[in-house]
Amino acid sequence: MNKYDVAIAGAGIAGCHAARNLARMGRSVVLIDRRETSGLGHDWWDNVNMGIYDEVGLPAPEPPELLQGNINFKVFPPGQKTFSFVADTAGKMNVDRKMLAARQLRYAVEAGARFMEKTAALAPVVENDRVVGMVARAADGSKIDIRASITIDATGISGALRQHSSAKYGFSKYISRSEMFVTHREIHKDDARERESRVVFGINNGVQWIHREQPGMADFFAGFINFPGRPRPRDIVAGLLAATPDVKPNLLRGGYGAPIPVRRGFDSFVADGFVLCGDSACQCNPIDGSGVGSSLRAATIAARVIHSALENGRTDVEALWPYNAEYKRLQDASFAQLHALQMFLVSQPKKLLDILLGRGIIKPRDFWGTGKAKQESALGRIIKLMKMIDNPSFIFKLVDGMSTAKKANELYMQFPEKHDPAEFEKWRRGVNQLFATIPPALDAPAEMK
Ligand SMILES: Cc1cc2nc3c(=O)[nH]c(=O)nc-3n(C[C@H](O)[C@H](O)[C@H](O)COP(=O)(O)OP(=O)(O)OC[C@H]3O[C@@H](n4cnc5c(N)ncnc54)[C@H](O)[C@@H]3O)c2cc1C
CATH class of the missing domain: 3.30.70 (Alpha-Beta Plaits)
Structure with a gap:
């Protein structure tokens, strides 16, 4: 049995970046993936904000990994009668996911992380309510016990380790169908x-x-x-x-x-000895499903906080909490706002989205959620509402929907800085109460409403 500082399940965007950063900080790291090396990454390209590479310290992609071609397209609302034209989506470029995956893994291994391909995480090992590693099935079919001070679940939406964890921590075992x-x-x-x-x-x-x-x-x-x-x-x-x-x-x-996953991030991403990162923590844009940039952001913060916790000989929730607090403000506040907007939009007749997008009241860029959300001025909101004057029944609903989304953003900006169970519970109650005010989805079957 080997013992590492950090064991990471999932060599995707988040897992590889966390592995590289932690190994560069001098930590002993093991990174496992259920796939073989050549199977890593999706067989297509993803649209990623070019500013993110600098921000997270990952060399920017170059051709052929960086695909050529300006991104010019027409955005239509559901009725498809009108459109807004998007030319070059605010610094976003397409990146080949197979090549990015290979490069990220190479960086992690060059930094000193040990990689085990065809090794599937099965369950966390828990001792005295603390995660102390994971059980995995190795390439030869044998079960192995990997021990580590901190274990990261970066296995994507399946949350291979998360789904065995206790719900008391602030994350769910499963992601519901509507999310x-x-x-x-x-x-x-x-x-x-x-x-x-x-x-x-x-x-x-x-x-x-x-x-x-x-x-x-x-x-x-x-x-x-x-x-x-x-x-x-x-x-x-x-x-x-x-x-x-x-x-x-x-x-x-x-x-x-x-x-x-198309919901705001889980309320918390940490437990004693345990961290969630990337899709497994629901760190994707709830409207367009993009998650490369936000997973890189999360992995960068998580690696820094884990390193600092280990420096102080700590692996507990309190020591890992700064990862929650920083990510919530930097990214999740805008994703919570987009999640509320998404839930509001699916609760309304499609005609509303036709009006909102068709008349430029909502612009495609309002869906990107690339960082701290900008709050709109009262004047801006009034001008937008004027464009709906012929649809008075929608105006009140829209004001309601937008104000819920704005409140979600504000609540996330007030996420408790320090770990205090009572304060956290109070914050969670506030979030749940706010999201419960959004009407149920129009197309959801009765049993889901
Ligand atoms: C069709 C589609 C289009 C997308 N388009 C975009 C886009 O344009 N822009 C954008 O930013 N994002 C896009 N995304 C989202 C983006 O791909 C994800 O948000 C991102 O990959 C999340 O990174 P991750 O590290 O959390 O998960 P992943 O990159 O999915 O990595 C998870 C890894 O965990 C491994 N794994 C799973 N289970 C286990 C296990 N039990 N044991 C060990 N390993 C395991 C998997 O093999 C995988 O390698 C798209 C996603 C899809 C599906």
Whole structure:
């Protein structure tokens, strides 16, 4: 049995970055992934804010990992009659996820982390209410006991370790259906000369797109909230492909999907000896499902806080709490705001989103949530509402929805700085009460309302 400072389950965006940073700080780190090395990363590209690499100390991608092509597309509301044009999405660029995964793993190993491929985390090892490592199934099928002062669950939405943990800590074992997107993505050969990219928000309670900025490739995607009775994303993508006659089916990449958490982050990401990071902590944008930048942010903070806790000989919740407090303010406040907005929008007739996006009352960039959310001035809000004067019934609802979203942001900015169980419970109660005021989703079956 080996003993490490830190054991990390999941060599994705968050796990590799945390492993690299901790190893660079001199910590002994083991990183495991259930996949083999060549299977790491999604078989497509992701749209990532270019500013994030500098912020988290990860060298920026270069071609061919950084894909060419300006990101120009039309954004449509669900009715698809009007659109706003988005040219170059505020510094976001596409990055090849297979190449990024390989590079991140290389950095982690070069920094000194030990990597074990084809090794699946099964459950945390808990002693005296404290996580002291994990049990995993190794490549040869044997069960191994990996001991560590701190164990990180970075296994993505499945939360392989989280789902065995006690709910008392402030995170859930499972993510409910209404808090996840199901997705499907196919990238086909595209020889057409005239190419138009379009993204539709709100349709089927989610997003669908045809992106054709990459030379020679057309990228089809459908993702929506996992309400019972929803269509299959694979069928929606087949429909999009059929409706694009200048692209003949010729699959180059993707051809599968993966679930994405689309809720605000869990109330807390830490327990004694245990840390959640990335999708396993629900650190994704609740409206568009992007999570590369936010997972990198979270992993950067988590690694710094873990190192400092270990320096002081500590592995307890109180010592790990600064990770919660910093991430909540830096990122989760804007994601909580977007989560409230998303819940509000799915509780309303689709016509409202048609009006909001169609008239520019909400702009596509309002959905990106790239950092601390900007609060809008009262004048700005009044001007927006004037654009809805012919729809008075929606004005009050909108004021309500927007004000709940703003309050969510404010509550997250007031997350307790220090670990104090009573203060934390008070904060959680406030959050739960606020989100409970949002009406249930219009399309959710009765038993989910
Ligand atoms: C279709 C789709 C499109 C997306 N588009 C974008 C986008 O454009 N921009 C963006 O920013 N984000 C996008 N995302 C989201 C982004 O991919 C995730 O937010 C990000 O990968 C989260 O990083 P992570 O480290 O938490 O998880 P992952 O990167 O998923 O890594 C988790 C790792 O854990 C491993 N694992 C799982 N279970 C176990 C286990 N039991 N034991 C050991 N290892 C395990 C997995 O093999 C995997 O390597 C998209 C996601 C999907 C599904």
